Amino acid sequence: MVTSEPSKSPPSRKSGSSMTKLIVVVVAVIIIAAAGIGIYELTKSKAPSTTTTPSTNVTITVWGSGSAGGEATAFNTSLAQFEAAYPNVTVQDSPAINVASTTFLTAAHAGTAPDVYRDTSDNAGAAYVAGAVLNLTPYLNKTYINSFTSGTIADWTYGGALYGIPVNTNGIGLYYNKALVPTAPTNTYQMIQDAINVTNKGGSYLGMPYAIGADSGYRFAAWIPAFGGVIFNSTFYPELNSPQDIAAMSFVWNWTVLYHIDKTGLTFTDEQDLFEGGNSAFMLDGPWDQSTYAKALGNNLGVTAIPFNNATGKWPTPIWGSVGYLVSTPQASGITAAQTWASIKFVQFMTNNASQVNLFDLAGDFPSLKSAGSYITNHTNNDPLIPGWLDQEQHTQIQPNYPQMAYYWPNFGVGASNLYANSSKVTVTDAMNQIETGIINDLKTNDLPYSQISLVGFTGISSEALYQSMYYAAPTNVKML
Known part of the structure; x- marks a missing residue:
């Protein structure tokens, strides 16, 4: 049991906010560092100076139609509409290759990348710096670009170059089962207590399953x-x-070792099965899986902001980023002028107002277009889950698109997996040291700076000495909360 509730209260929440308002004012993320990047560095090739409207049929290849469920359905619907509007364009889609695929740069290096790729802004930024992605700015007018929220455009921009078109903006929140938790928790104390109560039902109930050992962070x-x-x-x-x-x-x-509302050995699929089966109180996930949960739980599905940490007086702020479409360079894919024209038309169609509204209706993805954002605001009262998402978007951090971030994900997975698999020997501090050391080693291997100091005025100092001088050790003993 949680014996006492900390006394700190959350600051009052803003009212009348909307996704559109937030994104308009969000500060642009730190842009991609201009230092050498240890990924496949393609020789920069000139993009086609013009696109050519094809007089005959043209075929383009596309990777990444969206997550199974609502996103895939929305993609297929918009794809059919595109091909009806452009009968001379055939789209060869590879739905099995989804967002954050590790194969795109490998294919680009071999000259076999798809003409169009759907990915997150940070991965796309790395691909642009590597020379695999076109700068779309010369092909699009300012009126079109300004029709998107400024935050999502900033997230897809580096050095004045727009390297992709955002189709959404979203991240995770806290789903809950109203049959087990009638009222959404407003702080972490209440969330843990609710999860304990559900776990205490016994049997297959587990209050807060979270497969952090299988998570990328x-x-x-x-x-x-x-x-x-x-x-x-x-x-x-x-x-x-x-x-x-x-x-x-x-x-x-502590969810596992102290409160027993989680356990080791879980996968993300296990989490989903428990939640959809009515055996867990909570699920940390995004709107892209909402249609699946709604089908399983019906009116018992709720969503809310990840609750205020009343032990520290701070809000959890999940990463909210943007997924979008990018167009490959000729060297990366062999794309022709006619295929460039068709690819840009495809990207514009898949990110237009009708497609984004369809994506929102079917998958819950928040739109990047201002006009589609207005649609969400007008439909808040019709969808009982929208207020929870609007609450969550007040407490978010924008998706970083600097290349150093790419080395957080795999190293987090290694360290967290080690903690969960070897908890009798590995402490939390050990795991976090392992994650940090792994990131630093990767940055060093890939010639990426991890301090602005290394960019100016220190050419006479070896990178090894710089790493040693800046490294600091974590405390050897940290009290578990």
Whole structure:
């Protein structure tokens, strides 16, 4: 049992906010560093100076139609409409290759990338810096670009180059089963207590299943600011072994070892099965899976902001990023002028107002177009889940698109998996040290700076000496929360 509730109260929540209002004012993310990047560096090739409207049939290849369920259905609907509007364009889609595929740059290096690729803004930014993605700015007028929210455009821009068109903006929130938790928790104390009560039902009930050992750190990132931590500081230095970040991991680890509302050995599919089967109270996930949960739970499905951490007085802030479409360079895919024309028309169609409204209706993805955002605001009263998402979007962090971030995901997975598989020997501090060390080693291997100091005035200092001088050790003993 949780014996006492900390006394800190959350600050009052804003009222009358909307996704559109938030994105308009969000600050642009740190742009991609201009240092050498240790990924496949394609020789920069000139993009077609003009596109050519094909007089005959043209075929384009596309990777990534969306997650199974609502996103895939929305994609297929818009695709059919596109091919009806452009009968001379045939789209060869590979739905099995989804967002964050590791094969795109490999294919680009071999000259066999698709003409169009759907991915997150951070991965697309790395592909642009590598020379695999076109700068779309010369092909699009300002009126068209300004029809999107400024935050999503900023997330797809580097050095004045727009390297993709955003189709959505979203992230995770906290789903809950109203049959088990009638009222959404407003703080972490209440969330844990609700999860304990559900677990105590016995049998197959588990209050807060979270397969962090099989996670890339995307969902865990929400808890780091709730304890005052960061993934990277302002000089691109990773701080995963800071006391604050260790406290965040200790909090989540305690779900298993102290409160027994979670357990080791779970997969993400296990989480979903428990939640859809009515055997868990909560599920950390995004709107892309909402249609699946709504089908399973019906009117018992609720969603709310990940609750305020009343132990620290800080909000969890999940990463809310943007998925969009990008067009490959000729060297990456062999794309012709006619295929470039068709690819841009395809991207514009798949991100237009009708397609984004369809994506929102079927998958719950928040739109990047201002006009589609107005549609959401007008439909808030018709969808009981929208207020919860609008509440969550007040407490978010924007998806980083600097290349150092690419090394957080795999190293987090290694460290978290080690903690859960070897908890009798590995401590939380050990795991966070492992994650941090792995990131630093990867940055060094790939010639990426992890401090702005290394960019100016220190050419006479070896990178090894710089790493040693900036590294700091985590406390050896950190009290579990």
